[in-house]
Each structure stands twice: as structure tokens, then as C-alpha cells.
Amino acid sequence: MQKINKKILNNGLIVLHQYDDSTSMVAVNTVYDVGARDEDPEMTGFAHLFEHLMFGGSENIPSFDAPVQQVGGENNAFTNNDITNYYISLPANNIETALWLESDRMLKLAFTPKSLEVQQQVVIEEFNQRYLNQPYGDVWLILRPLAYNEHPYKWATIGKNIEHIENAKLSDVEAFFYKHYAPNNAILSIVGNISENDAFNLVEKWYGDIPSRDIAKRNLPVEPKQTERRFMEVTRDVPSDAIYMAFHMCGRLDKDYQSCDLISDILSNGRSARLPQRLVKETQKFSEVNAYISGDRDPGLFIVTGKPNSGVELDEAERLIMNELKSLTTETVDEKELLKVKNKVESGFVYADTSILNRAMNFGLYQLLGDAHNVNHEMDKYAAVTPDDIKRVAKEVFTEDNCSVLYYRKNS
Amino acid sequence: MDRNIQPTYNPLTEVKIPDIKEYTLKNGIKVYAVRATGAEVIRVDVSFGAGNWYQPSPLIAAMTNALMREGAGKYNAHQIAENIDYYGSHLQVHCDKDNAGFIAYTLSKYFENTLSILNDIVREPHFDSNELDVLVMKSRQNFKIENQKVSVISRRVLMKNLFGADNPYGESLTEEQYNSVSLDEIKEYFNQYYSNKNCSILISGFVTDEHIKLIDKYFGDNFGNYNNSEPGYILKSSDTKFNYSEKDGAVQSSVRFGKPLINLTSSDYPKLQVVNTLLGGYFGSRLMKNIREEKGYTYGIGSVLVSLKHSGFFTIISEVGADVCKSAVEEINKEIDILCNTLVGQDELMLVKNYMMGDLARNLDGAFNIAETVKSVIDFGFGAEFFKYQQECIMNITAEEIRFLAQKYLSKESMYTAVAGRY
Structure with missing residues (x-):
């Protein structure tokens, strides 16, 4: 039986906490309710490209990774058709660095042309490595549009084709951020060697003043029933x-x-x-x-x-x-x-x-x-x-x- | 609160050394135990010095290892699979260059059921010829698929150049070799190498004294005819430093650098791990920063030190855009040069130290992580005290030492390079 503490901040951020004193570490996980299914059909692969850009610096902090490493932590992220998930694991007594970083990029991302340009290249190489340069690697690029006619699951998280990634503009990046990244569209979970009180206080401190944003209600096309092979x-x-x-x-x-x-x-x-x-x-x-x-x-x-x-x-x-x-x-x-x-x-x-x-x-x-x-x-x-x-x-x-x-x- | 300033933090200066209990069974098998409370799950790792190094001909070590669970003792292959699945257990076979064995994960309540099956597998495998046919067929198929990958082609070439083609560290498999796997050789190999004289057991998780007694009950007798014979290969690197294997139509090329190197038994090893981390051992490494985050040539690049029983090696691995492959190779060489010639700045050095201490803390957190980390040192005759020495090395290493070690072990001139794809 998992004992989970829950708190909702005024800006809508849902915070989950579990205390575990068998470890000296803490895991800080942030899931945003946005995935490839929320993309514009003409700009597929964007949620995932955006995930890469989330490491390119934020409003007040030039680099995301280095401070995490500085405090002995490790971080990464993944995107799928439904969600975008970011995580950090670090020594529990340094948790504040994780909250400082995660809250700042929730507040506002730094939208820099250099970061976009490089991450477009990196994602294109990811596309090449995983989908084009492996035997059977392109199966999902073929199978998804065969199985789905309407629903956005018809494209892969990496995107329909490389052009969509190549064509991404900085203005698209900024628009995507304000459309989907907000405390009221995220869930923060903290598990490890930190008390409920300390966890919630620190979260209030770093996230409390982030404004909630208008998140458009999701209205995805429903896949019609398939009627023939x-x-x-x-x-x-x-x-x-x-x-x-x-x-x-x-x-x-x-x-x-x-x-x-x-x-x-x-x-x-x-x-x-x-x-x-x-x-x-x-x-x-x-x-x-x-x-x-x-x-x-x-x-x-x-x-x-x-x-x-x-x-x-x-x-x-x-x-x-x-x-x-x-x-x-x-x-x-x-x-x-x-x-x-x-x-x-x-x-x-x-x-x-x-x-x-x-x-x-x-x-x-x-x-x-x-x-x-x-x-x-x-x-x-x-x-x-x-x-x-x-x-x-x-x-x-x-x-x-x-x-x-x-x-x-x-x-x- | 000022969002421009990083909150105060405490660099880890000490990581708690795990408590590893050591037992000796009546037949001499060493059992290492890492105990934890919490989830009632146990991991058992039964390992033999039965990896590729000792095999009389290619594939024998891996096939012996994999075939053992395809029927043993009172069970046929299906019954073994059925029972393991029924208890919700997982059984992995593993065979690497030096060691081979089995790792089982089980709920504590099914520990004895799982152990009893494992005992049959280790003591009385049937070695059925039909099962061998299926195994060979599946492995050959897998080999053919793997063999199309540029990363596999470049690894094969690099390992041959580092160690020579006529020994299990450097040799590469061919599809034909799958046609001549002999059941007699497998049986002979099993008899000789799967013995209590060549075995260690590592148990971790929700372990009680009762579980240790059960290990003695099932694994405490003598078995196998181990005679401690060493193949005595002579490892010899190639004279060719650069190799290119062309693959038509590749959109990416696999680039590998590497060289034979010291292993964990050298007192320089933990220090060299710091040098390696700086160069390519973590997400913020110089290679990642340059080749991925600056140039966008790749999705990922990394370097690693591998410790083998009879040698060791260093390697850099990446898959890069075919059109930028030459530039990527140049940049990697540049980074190696900088490492050897320029002193690392204090900020970067501190960052790497802090990261490595955190990484060690993560690796020594939780019974299963500890077990995996401990395994890598007990195979080289060390105990938990190794991690104390490792921490001292991380904490105390200086910029001068790093440059010295880079020059001593990682000079550009000593590197082998293998490229597969387009260059």
C-alpha cells in the first residue's frame, strides 16, 4: 500500500509526495499533460523537439544540466504520444536545486535561436539513428498511418517526417510553451528522503508564484471504427x-x-x-x-x-x-x-x-x-x-x- | 528568493559504504549478501568463470549458458519456463567475455521454489539436441539482424584491432559458425566450467538467515570437474590504427575510438575513471558538449572504460550523420588532444567530482543497485573497501594528475579508430 501525500497549489500545480528514509536520494518527477497527440498535423514531432529545448536554458538560468550535475544529480526526459515527462534524481539534501531548475523552466523558457538550431540537428540525428539506420527501424512510421485515419496517434512521437522538424520556427516554440506548459497542466512528484512538510514548503517557495495559464481543452478527433482489414x-x-x-x-x-x-x-x-x-x-x-x-x-x-x-x-x-x-x-x-x-x-x-x-x-x-x-x-x-x-x-x-x-x- | 542564484547545496564528500556480508558454503562457494528491508523481493546472481574466454570454439560459452535452462533435472524446457512464470519470477541468462551465469528475481515468498529450479539448471541440464536447434536458429537470426547495424560492424572491427582475431576478446563471429555448434563440446564445457570451484553467488534484497541456509542446502555440495586450466591466449593489437567499413546507403556512420588499457586491478583505474568521465562519461562531458550540444552531429556520444579479467579497454562510441563523419572524427581527436595537453579548469573539475560522487551514491542506493555495483568489483577480488578508495581518488585527484593520466593512457597516437557506414 503506497502512502501518497497530495497538495494542490493555488496556481493549479498538483504536488505528490512520498517519504522514504531507506534512501539518501530523492526523485523529482514532472509530467506535463502534453504529447505528440496534441500536435498540429503539419508540425508533427514538435512535442518531442520541445522536450529537447527544455534543456537549453530558462528565463533566469542559462544551463539546466550543469547545476544538476554540480549537486550530484542526474536528469533526463522522454516524450510519448500522450505525455512529456522530466525527471531528476539527486542527493535528498540538494533537492532545492532541482526545484529551482524545474520551476524556472516552468515559469519561462529561454527561447534562443542557437538552442533551436542545434536541437533540430540532434533530433534529426535521433530520427536517423532510431528510425532510418536500423533494420526494421521505420516500421512505426508505416504502421501508425495504416492503423489510424483520424486520430493523431497516426504519427510517431518523432514526427511524420524530418521536414516537420527542419521547419520548426522559434515563434512556434514560444507558442507551444504558452499553450501547454503551465503549473495547471503539470504534476510534480517527489519521492525519497524528505519530509512531507519540507517538500511542500519548498515547492510552495519555488512554484507558488508561477502564474497559471489558459490551457485549451483537448478536443481530438475520434478514430472511426475500422470496418475492413x-x-x-x-x-x-x-x-x-x-x-x-x-x-x-x-x-x-x-x-x-x-x-x-x-x-x-x-x-x-x-x-x-x-x-x-x-x-x-x-x-x-x-x-x-x-x-x-x-x-x-x-x-x-x-x-x-x-x-x-x-x-x-x-x-x-x-x-x-x-x-x-x-x-x-x-x-x-x-x-x-x-x-x-x-x-x-x-x-x-x-x-x-x-x-x-x-x-x-x-x-x-x-x-x-x-x-x-x-x-x-x-x-x-x-x-x-x-x-x-x-x-x-x-x-x-x-x-x-x-x-x-x-x-x-x-x-x- | 532570487531565481538567478542557485540555492545553497552540499556537495557529497562521502558516500556510505554498503554492508556486504560474506558467507562460505561447505563446498567453498563464496556467497555475498546485500540485505535490505522494504519490498519483499530478492535477486540471486549465480556466476561462473565460464565466459567466452574459456570456450574451446566460438559460441560454445553462450550456447551452453542459454541451453542450460531449456530442460534440467525433473523439468523439461516448457516446465521450467512455466514454473518461473507462475511464481512471477524472472530468470536471465548472461554470458560475457569472462563470466557466465544466471540472475533470478523472485518474490521472497517464492525464493525456495525459484532456487530449486535454478539448482536443477546449474546441476542437471539435459542439453537436448532439439532445444539446441531452436536456440541456434534464433541466435543466428538475431546475429543476422545485428550484423546490419553500423554500430555492430564498427565494434567488431575495433575489438579485432585491439586484441587480435584469434582469441575470444578480439574474434568476431561469422554466420557459418552457427552451423557447427557441437552438443558434445557444450556438454564437455558444462562439466568443466559449471563447478562449485568456479562459482560465486551474490544475493540481494529482502534476505534473511533462512534464505542463506537455503542457498547452502541447494548449492552446498560439490559439482562439476573444474580443473582450473587457462587457455593462455596472447593478446596482440593490430598495426592498423584506422579502419573504414563502407555500408551503402547508411544515413549515419558509427564511429568508435579505443585502445587496450588497464583494468580494475590497477591503482590508477579509479582515477582514470575521472579522466574518462570528463571526456565522455556523462551527459555534460566534453564530447557531448562539443559533438552534440555545439555541433549537432549526433544524438549521443560517450566513452567508457571496460575492465576485463585478462585485459581492459577504453572506447568512445557514437553514431554521427554520414555527411559530418569526417568532422566528427576530427573533433573527437581534438578533444583527446585538449585532454592530454591542457589543464582542466577548477570549475569543470569540481563539477565532475560532484557528479561522480552523486553517481556513486546512486549506484550504492538500494539493494539491487548495490548488488550490480558490487559484482563489478568482487570479480576482481575486491570487497566494499574498493568504494572507499574510489571516493578518495575522486575527491583528491588534481588537474595535473588528470593531464598526466590522459597523456599516459589516452594519447591520440595510441588510439584505434573504426568507422562503419559512410566516411
Whole structure:
């Protein structure tokens, strides 16, 4: 049971705190309620580029990283389709440096041309490194626009294409900041060796005078229900064929979310799971096969990927995978198999909780979903899933009409 | 409150040395324990001197290690996987240049269940030939994918140049070698190297005396026929200092610098770690500042010291835009020159020291972090006292020493460079 203290400042900043005296460190996590889904379709990749710029100095402080390192800390950030998350871990008695830095860039970022110019280059190299220069690296650039027609999940966090990053202007950066970065659009969590009182007092000191800003209400297009199988194939210089199948599924807060997650676990979490056992080991049709959910806030994707062994054609690979998925819709999963994946979820939570940084991030995420205290009820939701739920949800998700298929062929 | 001024802070001048308990099982296996309260989770690391260095032919060490969990004792491969998953445990196999073994994470309440499976894996693997076929097939596939990456190509070339092609530190795999993995060699390798005489165990987390007794129960007997034979390779660096492997159509090139170097047993090592951190060992390093934050040539660049049992090496790693690859190589050389010729300023030196003390504190915070950090020193015969010496080195090193060590160990002339992609 996690004990979490919560306070909301007058400017709307939500602050979460947990005391842990088994460590000498403290984790300071800031999540902003903005991600790639909030981008202009003509300026994709911007939320992530902006994350880079957040390290280029703020109103009163020229450099973000150096003071963190100076006090023995380490910091980083990540962006996904839903959120932008910044974190610092440092010796607890130096926490004020972290709050000084984070609050100043919440107050106002320094918008410098040099920082924009360099970070555009850095992000282009990130694009090259992760998406273009790796075998199978461009899969998500292809699969997202295939699976989504309307919803902004149709572009990857890195952006639709490099031009969008190249074209970013300083005025866009400034506009983005005032549109999305504000105390009333952020959650600050502090976990570690600092008392509740000290934490809240210091937060009040550094954040109390930051004005709240008008944050436009999110109004994203809803993805229309997919009504027929979508298909695409590409040929690339890769050593083996691969197949990617994406099914639409519910969003993070839907009552069936946990069932979907457990279905993906039954299929591929752990070496005893169905897909690796049946398709890799028993029939040896694949060298690897995986199932997972995207975990998005809005209705997301249930993804199955595989690399068939040579001699297995991609249409056969698709049939083999579909058969495994279909068996979840016709046969009821037995209690023991379901309990196994629930045990795995439960131990996963316990392992993750050993890290103060994980906890700080998690509290922020759950608060963003409604209430940080729900971290304490998440396991109950998994425990409540029945074999009938698995079958019912599998039936809803695993239909041909709901599937986008990508054949990724090697050039011969 | 003035937002222009950094709040007062306390540089870490001392990091608490972790308490590592040491036990000896009746068969002589050393068990190291890092105890913590809190979450009821345990990590067990069973490690053998059974890494690539000792293998009679390529792939044998890794295949032996990975095949051990594919059926052992009273369980077939599926049952092992099924049981591990059912208890919510995780079992990792690991095989590096020197060591091979298993790391299990388990809830304390399932400690004995997990340990009992681990015991079967270590003592009575089946080495089934069908399982070997599947393993080889998967590994070969993975090898082919990895082999397309410029970073993998440049690493292969660099390691060969640093250590020579005819030993496990420098040799590179070929796809053909996957066709000739022999089950007999694997069995022989297992018998010789997976022995109590060649084993250490590191347990961390929510550990009680009861858990230590269980380790003795499952791992306390003699096993294996270890005869302590050393392959006796002679490591020899190449005469070629620069290598370029062209890859058509690459949008980025992988750039690696490196050279063979001292390992953790040298008293210079912790000091050289400070020099390395300054150059490329953290986000604010000179290489990051120059190549990423000034020039925008790369998403990331870093340098690292690697300690091997029979040697060690230094390496700089980056993937840079293919069009700016030449400039990036030049800039890296420039930074090495500056490191060797110019005294570091006091501000930068203080920053690096403070960062490193904080980093050490993070690495020695929490039982699992401590276990990983401790493992890297016990393999070289040290205990927790190493971290005390390390702190002294960080706190006391001077700008003059840094320049001296840079000249002694990291001169531009002694570096090997490997580029893969376009140059």
C-alpha cells in the first residue's frame, strides 16, 4: 500500500509526495499533460523537439544540466504520444536545486535561436539513428498511418517526417510553451528522503508564484471504427521477412484495459507464453514472435509481430498468428494460466516499486489518469479479470476487420 | 528568493559504504549478501568463470549458458519456463567475455521454489539436441539482424584491432559458425566450467538467515570437474590504427575510438575513471558538449572504460550523420588532444567530482543497485573497501594528475579508430 501525500497549489500545480528514509536520494518527477497527440498535423514531432529545448536554458538560468550535475544529480526526459515527462534524481539534501531548475523552466523558457538550431540537428540525428539506420527501424512510421485515419496517434512521437522538424520556427516554440506548459497542466512528484512538510514548503517557495495559464481543452478527433482489414507491404534491405499486425483496442481508462493487457501476457509475456511456445519452439515456424499493447490514453493498439523462419511465407505467418489469437475467442483460458499471468503482473509491480524514480513517475501518471492513489487499486483490477472476460475481449479485438497488417519483406 | 542564484547545496564528500556480508558454503562457494528491508523481493546472481574466454570454439560459452535452462533435472524446457512464470519470477541468462551465469528475481515468498529450479539448471541440464536447434536458429537470426547495424560492424572491427582475431576478446563471429555448434563440446564445457570451484553467488534484497541456509542446502555440495586450466591466449593489437567499413546507403556512420588499457586491478583505474568521465562519461562531458550540444552531429556520444579479467579497454562510441563523419572524427581527436595537453579548469573539475560522487551514491542506493555495483568489483577480488578508495581518488585527484593520466593512457597516437557506414 503506497502512502501518497497530495497538495494542490493555488496556481493549479498538483504536488505528490512520498517519504522514504531507506534512501539518501530523492526523485523529482514532472509530467506535463502534453504529447505528440496534441500536435498540429503539419508540425508533427514538435512535442518531442520541445522536450529537447527544455534543456537549453530558462528565463533566469542559462544551463539546466550543469547545476544538476554540480549537486550530484542526474536528469533526463522522454516524450510519448500522450505525455512529456522530466525527471531528476539527486542527493535528498540538494533537492532545492532541482526545484529551482524545474520551476524556472516552468515559469519561462529561454527561447534562443542557437538552442533551436542545434536541437533540430540532434533530433534529426535521433530520427536517423532510431528510425532510418536500423533494420526494421521505420516500421512505426508505416504502421501508425495504416492503423489510424483520424486520430493523431497516426504519427510517431518523432514526427511524420524530418521536414516537420527542419521547419520548426522559434515563434512556434514560444507558442507551444504558452499553450501547454503551465503549473495547471503539470504534476510534480517527489519521492525519497524528505519530509512531507519540507517538500511542500519548498515547492510552495519555488512554484507558488508561477502564474497559471489558459490551457485549451483537448478536443481530438475520434478514430472511426475500422470496418475492413487494411494491408500494406514494403521491401527493405533486412535479413528476414517480418509481419506486423495491429488491432484497435480500448483506451487506458476503459474497464477492459486490464483484460487486454493480460491477453497480451498470455500470448507473449515470459518464455512459457503461448506464442513463443507454440510458434517458435513447438512448430518452429518463427524465430521470434511478440504481442503487446501500446498502453495509450486514448483507444490504442494491440500489436502482434513476428519474424517467420525461412520457408514460411508471410501469408502463412499471418494465418498461424491469427489461429493463436482466434483460439482465445473460442476456448476459455484455464484458471491456472490466467493466474500465472496475474502473478507476473503482481511481481512486476513489486519489482518496479523498489525504485524511487519509478514510483515518482508512476504517481504522476496515475494522477494524470485521475488520482495517484489508484496505484493502490491497479492490481485489484487485474485480479478481477475472469476467463470469460478474456474470451469476450479477445472476440472484440481479434477480428480481421479490426486489423492492419504490414508485410515487411526482405529484398532477395 | 532570487531565481538567478542557485540555492545553497552540499556537495557529497562521502558516500556510505554498503554492508556486504560474506558467507562460505561447505563446498567453498563464496556467497555475498546485500540485505535490505522494504519490498519483499530478492535477486540471486549465480556466476561462473565460464565466459567466452574459456570456450574451446566460438559460441560454445553462450550456447551452453542459454541451453542450460531449456530442460534440467525433473523439468523439461516448457516446465521450467512455466514454473518461473507462475511464481512471477524472472530468470536471465548472461554470458560475457569472462563470466557466465544466471540472475533470478523472485518474490521472497517464492525464493525456495525459484532456487530449486535454478539448482536443477546449474546441476542437471539435459542439453537436448532439439532445444539446441531452436536456440541456434534464433541466435543466428538475431546475429543476422545485428550484423546490419553500423554500430555492430564498427565494434567488431575495433575489438579485432585491439586484441587480435584469434582469441575470444578480439574474434568476431561469422554466420557459418552457427552451423557447427557441437552438443558434445557444450556438454564437455558444462562439466568443466559449471563447478562449485568456479562459482560465486551474490544475493540481494529482502534476505534473511533462512534464505542463506537455503542457498547452502541447494548449492552446498560439490559439482562439476573444474580443473582450473587457462587457455593462455596472447593478446596482440593490430598495426592498423584506422579502419573504414563502407555500408551503402547508411544515413549515419558509427564511429568508435579505443585502445587496450588497464583494468580494475590497477591503482590508477579509479582515477582514470575521472579522466574518462570528463571526456565522455556523462551527459555534460566534453564530447557531448562539443559533438552534440555545439555541433549537432549526433544524438549521443560517450566513452567508457571496460575492465576485463585478462585485459581492459577504453572506447568512445557514437553514431554521427554520414555527411559530418569526417568532422566528427576530427573533433573527437581534438578533444583527446585538449585532454592530454591542457589543464582542466577548477570549475569543470569540481563539477565532475560532484557528479561522480552523486553517481556513486546512486549506484550504492538500494539493494539491487548495490548488488550490480558490487559484482563489478568482487570479480576482481575486491570487497566494499574498493568504494572507499574510489571516493578518495575522486575527491583528491588534481588537474595535473588528470593531464598526466590522459597523456599516459589516452594519447591520440595510441588510439584505434573504426568507422562503419559512410566516411
